[in-house]
Every structure is written in structure tokens, then in C-alpha cells.
């Protein structure tokens with residue numbers, strides 16, 4: 001069914017049209033509800049995310065609540081199999097879960113009985129990395145996410161934002177090709193949420209990751225994204241692909257600029273004209 005594809009060279013040369021990082025091809029996904037009815041969650045979703053070599057790329061799925069965002073993300077993660085259509089990562093068809101993809105959910109997913117450091121080390125433990133090396137790598141990432149002073153704390157001693165930093169560090173330590181983030185800041189208060197948005201961009205720059213980020217917050221999408229995919233109400237289809245212009249700074253202050261507000265207005269207008277109705281929000 002899928003054509004044989006050559007994986008992209010690890011360091012694709014600039015300008016070479018390499019294999020896309022991620023491709024969804026004619027994706028259809030349905031559920032059967034408790035009454036036995038079919039719920040079509042995703043219908044003919046197509047998209048391509050191309051990575052600029054050497055730079056992290058952040059793609060956002062923007063769509064109303066219940067449209068099928070998490071469903072698409074689960075298919076990319078390999079947690080569910082589409083009814084038809086395919087997901088390709090670096091030209092390889094996704095079949096099941098794998099360490100090349102890491103997921104961060106809205107709810108916190110740390111082990112309650114492990115310290116922050118032990119939580120972050122977990123993925124390396126599974127890989128059989130020896131203790132000294134685990135600690136070294138974990139401490140480096142813990143510092144990047146701003147938790148240096150909390151490495152020996154337990155999750156219950158942390159705020160929501162800090163727990164989410166642990167979740168991000170736990171994912172990044174596996175060096176996934178693709179980081180999948182499903183409304184990761186949805187449960188956080190406004191100030192914390194802004195801090196986490198900045199952190200993501202900061203960590204991204206250092207790690208050269210590709211991130212697929214799901215949100216129904218238009219401002220969050222514009223602030224974070226290199227590219228936004230606007231999804232329809234359920235069943236989810238990709239309606240628009242918006243390249244977000246490069247803002248001079250991705251400091252939180254940029255949200256007050258006319259350039260930023262202009263892009264937010266543009267996205268709102270697109271949602272309006274394509275009649276994407278549902279629960280969206282703009283900032284806080």
C-alpha cells in the first residue's frame with residue numbers, strides 16, 4: 001500500500017527537498033459509542049509538516065473542543081489505528097507506538113513515589129542506561145526546564161506548572177523525533193501558562209525538536225506556531241495551513257504588538273469564514 005521510502009539522512013542538506021517529517025494521508029478514524037453508533041472523529045485529514053534542517057519546528061493543530069484533535073494525535077502516537085489512511089514519520093509508516101514519539105498530556109503523568117530526577121530518568125532506565133549517565137542527562141534537562149532546585153522533590157510538592165515541566169523533561173530525555181503535546185497547558189492558570197509557552201520555545205531552540213501541539217486557544221497557537229493547521233468541527237479535516245510570520249522576539253511582550261494581534265485577527269477571520277464553530281478562546 002505505502003510506497004517504499006528512503007528515510008531522510010540525519011543531516012539533510014539545506015534546501016534539499018527531503019522526506020517530510022510528518023505526513024497524514026487520507027486519514028479516517030471512527031469510534032463506536034456505547035449505544036453502538038459510529039462516531040466519525042476524523043474524515044479525510046491530510047497534512048505535511050516539513051522540518052527546516054537544524055531548526056526546531058512547531059506545528060499547531062487548532063480546532064474546537066471535540067473536533068478530533070486528540071484522536072489525530074493518538075493516531076500519530078500509534079495509540080490507535082486509523083480506519084483508513086496512513087501516518088508517516090520521516091517517510092516511515094507509523095504502526096504502533098515507539099520511542100521516536102513522546103507525548104505530553106494535559107493531565108500530569110509523573111510517578112507520585114519517584115523524585116523529579118527519578119521521574120525524568122525513567123525513560124533511560126527502560127533503555128538500560130547506567131546510573132551515572134542517567135543522572136547526568138536528567139540533571140541537564142531538569143536545569144533546562146528550570147527545576148534545578150527541585151530535583152529531589154516529589155511531584156506532590158510541586159505546583160501544576162512545575163509538574164508539567166517534569167512531564168516535558170520526561171519526554172525530552174528520550175530524544176523523540178516528534179514531541180506530541182495535547183493541550184498541555186490547559187489546566188494551568190494564566191501566568192503559569194505564559195511561562196510555559198516561553199519555556200517551550202526556549203527548550204525547543206536548544207533541542208532542535210519537532211513538536212505537534214494541540215490547542216483550542218488562538219493566541220497560544222499564534223504565539224507558539226511556525227505553522228498552524230486549522231481543523232474543522234467534528235469530523236476533523238484540515239481546513240487551512242497558516243505559516244506564522246517570524247516575530248522579532250517570541251518574548252511574551254510580543255502579544256501586545258500590532259503584528260501579533262494582526263495574525264490573531266487573521267486566524268479568527270479564517271475560522272469565521274470557514275464557519276468553524278465551537279469552543280475557541282483567544283488568550284485568557
Ligand SMILES: Nc1ncnc2c1ncn2[C@@H]1O[C@H](COP(=O)(O)OP(=O)(O)O)[C@@H](O)[C@H]1O
Nearest residue numbers: 031032033039041064065066067068069070071
Ligand atoms: N473512545 C471513544 N468512544 C467514542 N467516542 C469518542 C471516543 N473518544 C473520542 N470520542 C469522540 O470523538 C470526537 C473527537 O474526540 P477528541 O479527538 O477527543 O476531540 P478533541 O481532542 O478535539 O477535543 C468527540 O466527539 C468525542 O466525543
Ligand SMILES: [Mg+2]
Nearest residue numbers: 069070071182
Ligand atoms: Mg482533546
